[in-house]
Amino acid sequence: MPIMLSVLPKIYWILCKEMKSEYRSREAVSALLLFSLTTLSVVSMTIGNEQISPAFLAVLFWIILFFSAMAGLSRVFLQEQSSGTIYTLRLYGEAQPVLFGKFLYNFLLLNLLSLFLLPLFLVFLNVEIYHPGLLFLIILAGNTGMAMITTLLASLLIQAQGQGALFTIVSFPILLPILLFCIKLTTVVFLPGTVDSLQPLAFLGVYDLVMIGISSILFDYIWCD
Amino acid sequence: MKKIDIVFTDLCKKFGSLQLYEGLCGEIAAGTCVAVLGKNGAGKSTFLKILAGMLAPTAGTVQYLAGGCSLTRDEFRQNTGFLTPEVQFYENLTAKENLAFFTNISGTICSAEALAQRLSETALEGFQDERVKNFSTGMRQRLKLALLLAIERPVWFLDEPSSNLDAEGCKLIGDAITDARNAKKTILLATNDLAEVEYADYVIRIA
Numbered sequence: 101m102p103i104m105l106s107v108l109p110k111i112y113w114i115l116c117k118e119m120k121s122e123y124r125s126r127e128a129v130s131a132l133l134l135f136s137l138t139t140l141s142v143v144s145m146t147i148g149n150e151q152i153s154p155a156f157l158a159v160l161f162w163i164i165l166f167f168s169a170m171a172g173l174s175r176v177f178l179q180e181q182s183s184g185t186i187y188t189l190r191l192y193g194e195a196q197p198v199l200f201g202k203f204l205y206n207f208l209l210l211n212l213l214s215l216f217l218l219p220l221f222l223v224f225l226n227v228e229i230y231h232p233g234l235l236f237l238i239i240l241a242g243n244t245g246m247a248m249i250t251t252l253l254a255s256l257l258i259q260a261q262g263q264g265a266l267f268t269i270v271s272f273p274i275l276l277p278i279l280l281f282c283i284k285l286t287t288v289v290f291l292p293g294t295v296d297s298l299q300p301l302a303f304l305g306v307y308d309l310v311m312i313g314i315s316s317i318l319f320d321y322i323w324c325d
Numbered sequence: 326m327k328k329i330d331i332v333f334t335d336l337c338k339k340f341g342s343l344q345l346y347e348g349l350c351g352e353i354a355a356g357t358c359v360a361v362l363g364k365n366g367a368g369k370s371t372f373l374k375i376l377a378g379m380l381a382p383t384a385g386t387v388q389y390l391a392g393g394c395s396l397t398r399d400e401f402r403q404n405t406g407f408l409t410p411e412v413q414f415y416e417n418l419t420a421k422e423n424l425a426f427f428t429n430i431s432g433t434i435c436s437a438e439a440l441a442q443r444l445s446e447t448a449l450e451g452f453q454d455e456r457v458k459n460f461s462t463g464m465r466q467r468l469k470l471a472l473l474l475a476i477e478r479p480v481w482f483l484d485e486p487s488s489n490l491d492a493e494g495c496k497l498i499g500d501a502i503t504d505a506r507n508a509k510k511t512i513l514l515a516t517n518d519l520a521e522v523e524y525a526d527y528v529i530r531i532a
Contacts, residue, residue, distance in 0.1 A: 109429065110429065183416065187411040187412065187413065190379075194430075
């Protein structure tokens with residue numbers, strides 16, 4: 101418990117630094133929001149007035165969210181690498197505060213993206229939500245896993261060439277279970293009637309916890325070596 | 326203040342086919358100031374990084390001993406401060422914000438007044454709210470010194486600390502090293518400046 105208490109202020113400082121830097125440069129937010137807006141506009145214009153099944157709508161929503169996330173989430177480490185600050189951060193920052201500070205920042209960024217994307221998605225594609233509470237939980241759980249995995253992978257790829265493309269390729273298989281659970285659950289949200297089973301949401305929660313645990317263990321080695 | 330001896334045995338470092346050194350042995354006792362000399366490309370900075378635990382040697386070992394107990398590399402790192410070309414600051418943050426950030430994540434308790442004092446000591450008091458992207462190279466070097474003073478670690482790694490500094494800046498570095506020596510800090514100083522060598526208790530020459 102005392103170790104946790106000493107880590108929390110450091111996580112807070114990392115998170116604040118990320119938010120302050122982003123507020124002043126607006127690089128990641130602009131990339132995420134513009135990518136999602138462009139993709140959504142193209143999808144909406146292509147579909148027009150055609151009726152789409154709830155399952156297809158759910159796939160569209162999560163694919164847009166996934167690729168938009170790929171456009172901005174890796175910046176937490178790639179930016180540090182390109183500006184040379186990663187070395188100073190390694191000199192003075194401990195592994196766990198760095199991981200969780202950057203994870204929280206990516207999580208907030210993804211939630212901001214979802215908050216921006218969801219109303220536009222509903223309006224552009226004329227979608228009705230029947231279970232808003234469940235959708236809220238799905239987005240929170242999905243974003244938690246996505247933020248954790250992308251943060252860890254971004255830290256792994258800082259020495260690699262062609263980081264952008266590699267980041268998407270490497271992320272996809274690990275994020276696939278999250279995307280599948282989210283798509284399955286979101287389909288239910290777009291359907292009228294009662295929700296039969298929340299088992300996929302429980303699986304999603306467990307998968308998130310496992311990923312957080314694995315990332316926390318692995319990051320100590322990544323950061324120190 | 327923790328007293329840490331650094332013992333290195335049979336150190337060897339190769340980059341591809343380029344071998345920098347082989348069979349380097351020695352001990353740096355706590356509280357001493359050691360100058361590392363050598364021509365450009367000899368591996369002075371690499372040697373400092375290996376001793377700091379930031380770079381693995383090709384062969385050989387580095388041990389950190391505190392009161393007869395061996396420290397891990399991570400435990401040792403928590404006792405080190407750096408003034409090296411690799412230390413970079415966040416361009417979009419101000420000098421004060423950068424200092425506050427790095428001192429806090431390093432676990433150093435440092436008040437806003439103390440940080441302002443460090444900036445004042447390095448003649449940056451008028452620039453504390455200026456973003457680092459507007460700083461000259463010499464001002465960045467002073468900010469590195471301010472950070473080194475603020476985090477108050479017992480082992481200092483200095484790599485060409487006076488580079489890009491004017492005469493006043495060089496004097497600041499000299500005063501900081503003198504104060505650190507008086508406070509019995511361990512100082513490893515890679516330099517080509519013979520004036521800086523004067524501060525050292527002894528010299529390690531890398532051929």
